[in-house]
Amino acid sequence: MKSKRPVNLDLNTIHFPLPALTSITHRITGVILFIGLIFAFWALDASLSSEEGFEAVRDALAHNFFAKLVAWGLLSALAYHFVAGIKHFIMDANIGVTIEGAVKKAQITIVVSVVLIILAGVWVW
Numbered sequence: 001m002k003s004k005r006p007v008n009l010d011l012n013t014i015h016f017p018l019p020a021l022t023s024i025t026h027r028i029t030g031v032i033l034f035i036g037l038i039f040a041f042w043a044l045d046a047s048l049s050s051e052e053g054f055e056a057v058r059d060a061l062a063h064n065f066f067a068k069l070v071a072w073g074l075l076s077a078l079a080y081h082f083v084a085g086i087k088h089f090i091m092d093a094n095i096g097v098t099i100e101g102a103v104k105k106a107q108i109t110i111v112v113s114v115v116l117i118i119l120a121g122v123w124v125w
Helices: 018-049 051-063 065-092 099-124
Strands: none
Touching (some): 018 051, 018 099, 051 065
């Protein structure tokens, strides 16, 4: 059976609405957090293994640009993922499941996440 529906395979022409973009970003930050756990557990293991390991991790987080960037990236992913998770939880409770409500919640998610990401940057740097 052939479908007569048009098929658009050019992803550059597809424009996702804001709620879809926030949902996709929520999934991406989840993957980033999963991969980032490797670095977090390594730092935790090193810092708990000995006093020298603790000093090495503390020195890296205090003076190493790459370590600060990774820490800020993980905190940023955690902040966005947490806020977007609350948005999804609210939607699961059937609160604001209209199109207008979804757009408003997506806007709030972005604003709150940006504020938290900036605060995390100030704290790390």
